Amino acid sequence: MKVRVKFAKEGAMKFIGHLDIMRYFQKAIKRAGIDVAYSEGFSPHMIMSFAAPLGVGVTSTAEYFDMEINTPISGKEAVKRLNEVMVEGMEVKSFRKIPDGKANAAMALVAAADYYVEFREGMEPETDWKNKIEDFVRQSEILIVKKTKKNEKEVDIRPYIYEMRLEESRIFLKLAAGSVKNTKPELIMEAFLAFLGQEFDSFCFTIHRAEVYADKGTEEYRNLISLEDLGEEIE
Numbered sequence: 001m002k003v004r005v006k007f008a009k010e011g012a013m014k015f016i017g018h019l020d021i022m023r024y025f026q027k028a029i030k031r032a033g034i035d036v037a038y039s040e041g042f043s044p045h046m047i048m049s050f051a052a053p054l055g056v057g058v059t060s061t062a063e064y065f066d067m068e069i070n071t072p073i074s075g076k077e078a079v080k081r082l083n084e085v086m087v088e089g090m091e092v093k094s095f096r097k098i099p100d101g102k103a104n105a106a107m108a109l110v111a112a113a114d115y116y117v118e119f120r121e122g123m124e125p126e127t128d129w130k131n132k133i134e135d136f137v138r139q140s141e142i143l144i145v146k147k148t149k150k151n152e153k154e155v156d157i158r159p160y161i162y163e164m165r166l167e168e169s170r171i172f173l174k175l176a177a178g179s180v181k182n183t184k185p186e187l188i189m190e191a192f193l194a195f196l197g198q199e200f201d202s203f204c205f206t207i208h209r210a211e212v213y214a215d216k217g218t219e220e221y222r223n224l225i226s227l228e229d230l231g232e233e234i235e
Contacts, residue, residue, distance in 0.1 A: 008090065
């Protein structure tokens with residue numbers, strides 16, 4: 001049976017890198033007594049894959065990985081067992097069955113993600129930034145210089161911004177994510193601060209990921225569904 005696990009990574013755990021998170025869950029799954037499937041061969045390893053892992057320093061309540069289990073277990077029981085062995089800052093949110101097949105893998109499905117960006121106290125832009133968000137998004141193109149190991153190139157990131165608005169004191173972003181189209185909230189904020197005529201400093205704001213989506217629509221119309229909702233409850 002293939003299952004999808006949703007978990008939160010908050011507090012000090014935001015400083016733990018992806019590989020360490022993966023190793024942590026491998027140990028936690030063993031301690032929780034979940035009968036996970038292993039690959040065959042000389043070096044067996046747990047059959048699990050993470051969807052769009054976050055960079056260091058970003059909190060999230062919507063991290064996902066898929067894995068295969070040999071013995072069925074109810075979703076509630078699995079969540080309970082896993083949370084009993086979680087450290088502070090880590091919490092399993094759901095444990096759901098997903099269909100077989102590579103096309104249903106979380107890694108392949110990722111198409112968009114929600115983020116909240118909040119300026120640290122005393123580090124807000126000097127300009128009236130709250131009333132400039134609509135003007136920023138209204139632009140037909142938003143050009144940034146994207147640096148790679150070999151060169152630099154100018155990229156229009158406007159098509160990757162699905163939504164950007166003010167929610168109380170935070171900026172809400174719905175951005176393209178995944179292997180086909182992808183952008184990071186840091187790049188959007190860099191472009192926004194440049195639009196305001198402000199110097200970019202990644203320390204002046206915090207980023208929180210709130211959800212990750214698959215797109216079940218067409219080329220003309222997006223139909224975003226959370227990776228969690230693509231799974232079904234295990235009784």
